Amino acid sequence: MAPSGSGQALQVELVAADRVVWSGEAARVLARTASGDLGVLANHAPLLSLLVPGVVEIETAGGERVRAAVGDGFLSVSDNRVSILSEDTFLAEEIVESDARAELERAAADGDDLAALRAEAKLRVLQRS
Incomplete structure (x- = not known):
């Protein structure tokens, strides 16, 4: 198209x-x-x-x-x-949801805002796939 x-x-x-x-x-x-x-x-x-x-x-x-x-x-x-x-x-097919959630938790615990944004993007890809 x-x-x-x-x-x-x-x-x-x-x-x-x-x-x-x-x-x-x-x-x-x-x-x-x-x-x-x-x-x-x-x-x-x-x-x-x-x-x-x-x-x-x-x-x-x-x-x-x-x-x-x-x-x-x-x-x-x-x-x-x-x-x-x-x-x-x-x-999207390369992302494992549990790994992305763990990545987000680590980033939040470390106060790493950029890593948190990357992990959140992975989770958003999975939500609409």
């Missing part, structure tokens, strides 16, 4: 520090940046933004939904290419 009226798909790469987590064609990408939630469709204006811990949702060109939890990082858009770079990136 191509974005309405454009006939083009986005080429998306979701990249962690150690691997390409997901790569393919997409109709749209939703992500949370330092400026707020962002939706990207074909022919989006060039953009470079800070990514904050949260959920990235990719609607593939075939209409499937890919959901991932990301930590802080960067999102860039240029010429129908979207790159999402975050050291901590996990697809």
